[in-house]
Amino acid sequence: KAGVTQTPRYLIKTRGQQVTLSCSPISGHRSVSWYQQTPGQGLQFLFEYFSETQRNKGNFPGRFSGRQFSNSRSEMNVSTLELGDSALYLCASRPGVGNQPQHFGDGTRLSIL
Amino acid sequence: KNEVEQSPQNLTAQEGEFITINCSYSVGISALHWLQQHPGGGIVSLFMLSSGKKKHGRLIATINIQEKHSSLHITASHPRDSAVYICAVANTDKLIFGTGTRLQVFP
Numbered sequence: 001k002a003g004v005t006q007t008p009r010y011l012i013k014t015r016g017q018q019v020t021l022s023c024s025p026i027s028g029h030r031s032v033s034w035y036q037q038t039p040g041q042g043l044q045f046l047f048e049y050f051s052e053t054q055r056n057k058g059n060f061p062g063r064f065s066g067r068q069f070s071n072s073r074s075e076m077n078v079s080t081l082e083l084g085d086s087a088l089y090l091c092a093s094r095p096g097v098g099n100q101p102q103h104f105g106d107g108t109r110l111s112i113l
Numbered sequence: 114k115n116e117v118e119q120s121p122q123n124l125t126a127q128e129g130e131f132i133t134i135n136c137s138y139s140v141g142i143s144a145l146h147w148l149q150q151h152p153g154g155g156i157v158s159l160f161m162l163s164s165g166k167k168k169h170g171r172l173i174a175t176i177n178i179q180e181k182h183s184s185l186h187i188t189a190s191h192p193r194d195s196a197v198y199i200c201a202v203a204n205t206d207k208l209i210f211g212t213g214t215r216l217q218v219f220p
Contacts, residue, residue, distance in 0.1 A: 033208075035208075037154075042210055042211075042212050042213065043199065043201070043208075043210035044210070045207045045208055045209070048206075048207070055206075056205075056206060056207050058207065088154050090154070090156060092156075097206060098143075098206070099143055099144040099161065099163065099203060100161070101146070101158040101161045102146070102158055102208070103158065104148075104155065104156035104157070104158070105155075106153070106154055106155045107154040107155070109154070
């Protein structure tokens with residue numbers, strides 16, 4: 001079974017641009033969560049999608065958004081990029097909601113110049 | 114004060130040593146996760162537990178719900194165990210993460 005796939009692996013953008021990151025969950029998994037990891041703040045929860053609906057959201061500004069498609073693939077978008085958005089963005093999938101282990105992708109490393 | 118605290122932040126050990134990493138939390142939880150992150154970023158879920166103790170190979174995880182404390186033990190540590198170990202608690206179905214413990218095991 002293929003694992004969680006995130007694309008692209010690396011991305012360089014400049015301030016003010018926008019970016020879209022993609023996550024393909026494990027086949028059969030309907031929940032996708034997104035996380036941001038920075039050296040200063042560590043890992044932080046961004047949002048979770050289940051059956052194409054956002055069911056949970058972390059404490060991030062509205063510049064961070066996401067969506068989920070009918071095949072459970074998910075995208076997250078960051079608009080008007082700031083230097084502080086430089087981070088590793090991880091997504092994780094699980095079959096459903098509730099107490100289930102999460103399966104993480106390798107992440108997308110985003111650098112803002 | 115962080116809602117999830119881990120100790121120690123850094124740990125070095127000789128191959129074969131017994132390792133303990135601690136995690137304390139201050140919020141209500143439905144489960145606690147132990148994660149392993151290798152250089153390069155990939156994260157692997159080691160354990161998810163809501164009570165008692167779980168064992169997988171040389172790894173053991175325990176949780177004390179009353180004391181809001183969990184430990185991750187590695188027996189007979191090996192250089193390939195070198196990684197960052199992260200404790201995360203499930204609170205209102207969102208994960209709150211500790212800052213991680215960087216473990217280096219030397220041959």
